Amino acid sequence: MTSLAPEFAFIARHFRDLAGPAGLGLSDDAAVFLPPPGRELVIAADAMVAGVHFLEDDPPRTIGSKLLRVNLSDLAAMGAVPLGYLTTLSIPPGLPPDWFAAFADGLRDDQARYGLSLLGGDTTSTTGPLVLSLTILGHVAAGAALRRNGARGGDGVWVTGTIGDGTLGLAALREGLADPDGSLADRYRLPRPRLGLALAGVAHAAIDVSDGLLQDLGHLCRESDTGAWIETALVPASAAAAAAGPHWLERRLTGGDDYELLLAVPPDSEQALLRTAAEAGIAVTRIGAFDDRTQGVRAMTPGGMELVVARPGWSHL
């Protein structure tokens, strides 16, 4: 009775080498770790379902990376440093071992890139689509975690990177949008979590743009009890997104999968933001401002008209 049941052999084969010292070789009931002294812990969990958050035929290596990166993006939005993660995998019949080897490779690459390790988790079978859940842990100086509720009237609305590439990548993969160099599909499959910015004392509030720029800006506004406006012409587009043309604008502002940061930055902190962004090699762009005399989000077009959208973003239910 010393042979391993299939579940445990599976874990040993694909995942044991991903575990750091706290993970106890994935051989115990739980991981044990001493939190960094004086730091607050930040913890978040996001799940991905095949056919909803990734395509069944996406490369398993990028699925592993995406699972980790969407959660790293939540840490970035809080201004936190990655520490470790746990994952639960609910696996349908028929996925070959190669699939999991490549999936684990994606996790392994990004563990090294972002400086964290596997703490534990669970694998189970399901008759339905593959469901991947990940819980991420990070840490932050006490009191320095960025929140959604700190935006004030007069703060600028800033975004990192470019907006809309993820959803246009999905359009390229599913709807035939031209994507000659594959950069849009790449952005859909491989988010770039915007870790490494020194935002404490610089941004009043932050959120990661995962469910559509307008919707996520709406969350910042609601939690901060303020309104905001943006100029659609200021929303940064990648070369590939610009090439797609202006009729993709609404989709870019309401589609999901950006994983850029949306920040509320007061005017006297703009220089500090530009400095930390330059040091981190991350582009930042001012696209509007918060206005506490209003509620909700207004998106203004170059003609001075307000863009009215049917749905500001993505709901997972």
Next chain:
Amino acid sequence: MTSLAPEFAFIARHFRDLAGPAGLGLSDDAAVFLPPPGRELVIAADAMVAGVHFLEDDPPRTIGSKLLRVNLSDLAAMGAVPLGYLTTLSIPPGLPPDWFAAFADGLRDDQARYGLSLLGGDTTSTTGPLVLSLTILGHVAAGAALRRNGARGGDGVWVTGTIGDGTLGLAALREGLADPDGSLADRYRLPRPRLGLALAGVAHAAIDVSDGLLQDLGHLCRESDTGAWIETALVPASAAAAAAGPHWLERRLTGGDDYELLLAVPPDSEQALLRTAAEAGIAVTRIGAFDDRTQGVRAMTPGGMELVVARPGWSHL
């Protein structure tokens, strides 16, 4: 654009009041908390899939409780005190709002019972069966976490409570096993995580029995590089399990869903174990011993024969 998308309205309606202060009202990207000073953190994650870990027609209130309790059992096995949890729910179409209200009631009851609160999570849709994943956080005195790898030859093999009720409960619900007072079904639906025992310095090793007594004892043996024997006649049975009769013995020793603790306790700590068990109101029974001259697990019957089982426990793959 200030109305809530369905996902966020759903979270607000059913889960916001479960969040403690660290959960930030479930309105941020992540939860933030300061770990108890000088304590190590313990973290684990377990998922449950409809039709695999619970029955589709189980009461949703007990499904919520079971999800929390199977994870609390992992904390119990490490000797940890509960702190908080995150949950990701992957939801198929058609589950009515009442279902989630009752599910959240199960979580709410047990938050109060076991002293922890919701830190965050995620909800998403799936076309497949309901998948519930939970990550649990606890804390323990530095260096005091129980491990699986500390059992030594001569330690007694001890179990809490009674063994086999969970799997017999499944047999009652699915295979028509008699269960006149419903106690077996109740044990299947509502594990009793064995928190509250002072096991530091008492037990050399611990595991929770979730996948079958023989298999989980095999894990303790493998991690501790020792063997063990048990006497099947010593394995404690509830009145309902005893009434089922001796031909259910193998099933009781190899079925899952016990969520009792299996402990390695040296002879000179037996009195301390009995004392803390009496204080906690938890029965403990010595069923065998570890023997480091052997490998693996031997289950001896009253006739002096070894019980040979086809499969020592449950694999989720």
